[in-house]
Structure formats: structure tokens, C-alpha cells
Amino acid sequence: MLDEVLLPERLGILLVGLCSSLAAIVAAVGIAAAVAYAVGRHRRDLALRIALGAAPRRALRAVLGPTFTHLGVGMGLGLLGGAALGRVLAGVVYGLEGIEPLTLVLVTLGLAVIATVAALLPARKALRLDPMTELRSD
Numbered sequence: 742m743l744d745e746v747l748l749p750e751r752l753g754i755l756l757v758g759l760c761s762s763l764a765a766i767v768a769a770v771g772i773a774a775a776v777a778y779a780v781g782r783h784r785r786d787l788a789l790r791i792a793l794g795a796a797p798r799r800a801l802r803a804v805l806g807p808t809f810t811h812l813g814v815g816m817g818l819g820l821l822g823g824a825a826l827g828r829v830l831a832g833v834v835y836g837l838e839g840i841e842p843l844t845l846v847l848v849t850l851g852l853a854v855i856a857t858v859a860a861l862l863p864a865r866k867a868l869r870l871d872p873m874t875e876l877r878s879d
Contacts, residue, residue: 765848772852773859779808780860784867788875797868805860812856816849823848 783804790800823845831839867875 765851769852769855772856776808776812776856776859777863779811780804781863781867784863784870784875787864787867788870788872791868792872792876801864801868805864808860809857812853812860816853819852820845820849 787800787804790803791797795803824840827838827840827845831837
């Protein structure tokens with residue numbers, strides 16, 4: 742009997758959980774694609790730096806520095822927006838706690854790890870290429 746009464750609430754919670762999981766996956770894929778594209782656009786810059794004699798680590802830092810700066814700003818704004826939205830929703834939805842700091846931090850760290858891997862993979866691939874071949878290509 743109790744199960745029948747709680748069934749609509751359980752289904753609602755399940756649907757919200759599925760939708761939020763799907764949103765997190767879409768966000769992760771979007772961030773990974775945008776970061777990989779941004780780093781991939783700098784392959785020629787990276788090849789030129791290597792061809793001119795820059796150490797690979799220094800060239801990598803020059804290319805990835807702005808990417809990580811943008812990621813840091815985006816994560817900070819996301820944390821502030823999530824905290825603000827949590828407070829707004831706490832006033833509207835009965836029984837909802839305001840800010841869930843653990844959730845905000847874990848989601849931010851998860852997306853940061855995904856973005857870091859998405860930035861490092863194309864950059865490391867570009868480091869393995871022959872600089873002259875990359876500079877000759879169009």
C-alpha cells in the first residue's frame with residue numbers, strides 16, 4: 742500500500758535524475774568538443790614554436806595557458822551561477838536545501854577533468870607531429 746502511494750514521487754525523482762544525468766553528459770561532451778577544437782586550432786602555432794626551437798613543454802604551456810584561463814573563468818561563473826540558482830530554487834521548492842557545496846564542487850571537478858583531458862589529447866598529438874610537415878600543410 743505504501744509503495745502505491747509513493748510510486749508517483751519515486752517516478753518523478755527517477756525522471757529528474759535521468760534528465761539531470763543526461764544534461765551532465767551533454768555538458769561534458771560539449772565542453773570536451775569545444776576545448777579539443779580550440780586546442781586543435783593552434784596546431785600550426787605549436788608546430789611553429791617547436792620549429793623555432795622552443796621546448797615542447799614551454800610550447801604546450803603557451804598554447805594551453807589561455808584555454809585553461811577560459812576554463813577557470815567558466816568554472817568560477819558556473820559555481821556562482823549554481824549557488825545563486827540553488828538559493829532561488831530553495832525559496833520556490835518546498836523542502837529543497839539551498840546550496841549543496843559537495844555537489845557543486847564534484848560536478849565542477851568532474852567537468853574540469855574532462856576539459857583537461859580534452860585539451861591535452863590534441864595538444865600532445867600535435868607535439869608528436871613533424872613541425873615542418875605541419876607548417877607545409879594547408
